[in-house]
Amino acid sequence: MSLMTPEIRPSAIARVNPVAKLAVALLISCALMLSIDxxxxxxxxxxxxxxLAWCGLNARQFWLRTAPVWIAAPFGMLTTILYGEDSGAVLWSGGWVSITEGSVALGLAIGLRVLAIGLPGIVLLATTDPTDLGDGLAQVLRLPARFVLGALAGLRLVGMFIDDWHSLALARRARGVGDGGGLRGKAARFRSLAFSLLVLSVRRGSKLATAMEARGFGSDEPRTWARESVFGRRDGLVVLIGVAIAAASITAAILAGTWHFVLA
Structure with missing residues (x-):
């Protein structure tokens, strides 16, 4: 199963080496973690x-894939505003909950940070094929082939596990098993399906490991690759764009006087 589904139209970002995309996501994340402002x-x-206009996702695909981030950001912001460290003038107080200027600023910073870190990671992952990612990790970053190929094989099984879950649910419904209503019935049905999927996953993983070992995937000999992964000028330009975004965000915070190094 490919993470870059057929519905995603070809784009400039989709043709970038996955290692460059990974580097951009890490650069922006590390820069934003240095301060909370x-x-x-x-x-x-x-x-x-x-x-984002060059990511290859249409509006519906973008909102569906990034929905968890848009949900998590307001919750993180609200929690920080209500229960964060109090500082500055008190805007509202009720019992053991108080809202101050400092907690509002901190909540805003947390919410924006969740979006700024989560959105590029999800969008870049959506335009990345797992096989291309494995080729890049092994050929460009020189990671051990056994680790890369094992992770790639496991990632490709995620889609099969989702199909297995639906198949198990339909099979149990056809047999009239686990149709009890209420919260207790749903919890029992979930536990039964989860255990069945676990057993199926262990069996499939064992068969896959045996098959890969028989084909020499566990060998320590240097491997050849069907597709060459090249880190070119375009990929370097993408990394430079990530560096520029990280540098611009830090510079703007320092000039605005809001930069607070978290390790200081």
Missing amino acids: WVSAAVALALEAIL
């Missing part, structure tokens, strides 16, 4: 939004 996160998010 709203200016750096807002600048990074604004610059990322400009580049």
